[in-house]
Amino acid sequence: MSPTESQAIDNAAEALIVLPRTSESETLKKIRHTTSHVLAMAVQKLFPKAQVTIGPWTETGFYYDFDIAEPFTEADLKTIKKEMVKIIKKKLPVEREEVTREEAKRRIEALGEPYKLEILDSIQEPITLYHLADQWWDLCAGPHVESTGDINPKAFDLETVAGAYWRGDANNAQLQRIYGTAWETPEQLQEYKRRKEEALKRDHRKLGKELGLFLFADVVGPGLPLWTPKGTLLRSTLEDFLKEEQKKRGYQGVVTPHIGRVDLFKASGHWQQYKEDMFPMMAEDDEAAAAEQGFVLKPMNCPFHIQIYKNELRSYRDLPMRLAEFGTVYRYEQSGELGGLTRVRGFTVDDSHLFVTPDQLDDEFLSVVDLILSVFRSLNLKKFKARMSFRDPASDKYIGTDEVWEKAQGAIRRAVQALGMEYFEAEGEAAFYGPKLDFIFEDVLGREWQLGTVQVDYNLPERFELEYVAEDGSRQRPVMIHRAPFGSVERLVGILIEEYAGDFPLWLAPEQVRLLAVSDEFLPFAREVVAKMQAIGIRASVDEGGDRLGKSIRNAEKAKIPVMGVIGAKEVEAQAISVRTRASGELGSMPVDEAIAKLSEAISSHGSF
């Protein structure tokens, strides 16, 4: 779990035990580094054939990768942990030795550790070895604690085993990785485990099921979510909100089909560069299939929007032209990559393609970033990182010339500098047609997901020979901006569920108000009140369950409904409801009209009741 999540679930009372990230604590760096070596030593003692590779710290612990024929089991972890405790209790001194490259090579060869040899080739001087007394040593840069006795045997744990590729490359051998965590005190370890469990309670898959927002059905297929009425209300509210924002900024809605000819995607380059991520082509017969004549499900919306642009000869007076669509796309993600709503095979992009003149590019890019940031503000999303996603010049997975890429990347760099925002740069993260500015969020497990994105594209206008007529009558090529503030509605909903822990703000809540009758005789009045609320668009309902009040309240609380209205004899008499909110509890009786006015105001201002 990362600190951003821990902050989210940290109440003042729970923050007594501080859990720093490894990068924030020299002590934890040393403890975790040394613990990973103790792990490796223990593994090699128990499994002499295991070869060591690397064992770095992570922000919450450490891991070590081994090459071993038989993968580790959960039971092995217990045995390994016992062996580690033994090593810790021996209080072996950790000794640093600086050696020449030749000497290191000689010693590693003597041990027969080919992976270490490869590492040696890739590191800079000084070359240091760390010894656990005279019993074990590893090529390592440190830092370490002074003795294995400095590791608290009650403050570390082995968490899980996993496969991992050598040097992160799927073409290389698959190694066996053991993940562990280590802290200064047993109390920190307990707190870490507690927070991890706490975080899991807000997992969007768990809450999505409990709140009845979406589901997956085996017969429909993996990674293809189905949205319930409640989940659909949530999605639509988000979509409507963004549509309104876009209307204010000169966007025009379009609608395009879910499938198109292969030829379209050949023209765009998708068929050549993106085929592996697409569902297989549908062809009428074998002959058509052989000739690559068929239809594919769209993995992106851009080629379709381009056709709309191309439909007429455009003038510079028409630009910028901003075509927007909530377009559902399909990508054939590998099975092991699917998970909840954050990674699916069919999802809806809040897509827009802006066709601009070169002169308009910078301003238009800035205004898109402004829209994205304002959307995040409205959703109260504060914990994100901005990533400039550039191409990897060494890779051949991109289309277009170096010159054009330099221009596009330059435009993004100018924009983030003009905005003075914090960002980081990542090579190899660009789309195949252009560089991006991406906005990255974290899920409950600390995994990072891209949500919003803006992309500068000189390549598709070229490939589709897009033009506009300039002031001087000449034909010019427009630049395209691809952008999606949400990124994907599915992923956004997943992240929002976790951010809010299922407690949606009033304006987003699928069910905003539930009226509870103290006994059945008050149901008619409750229905009357609900009808008034529904008439002005408030998502209200009556609990018709016939339960006692306590039970009805419990049900509404569990459903995380923001506002409850209790109705009994007194309320009917006074034409009022007794308001109870999820956030603040009982608020007392309030005339129906006043309650409705207040609700209505809170919803439209995105405030709370």
Next chain:
RNA sequence: GCCAGUGUAGCUCAGUGGUAGAGCACUCGAUUCGUAAUCGAGCGGUCACGAGUUCAAAUCUCGUCACUGGCUCCA
């Protein structure tokens, strides 16, 4: 796709070789109740699917599918 784990009622889970259980939900009946669980009865499962071992399989073996964690990959 790769490594590992999991799959029992709508949900959460118990059941480790001898013909399947609990709580909640749902239905019905009684109760008409004032801020987080009223009482009782009933319904509900080809134990993911398919093979195999066995006198006998939810339980053991193999395969398939799905999910979970990790790797690779990505909105």
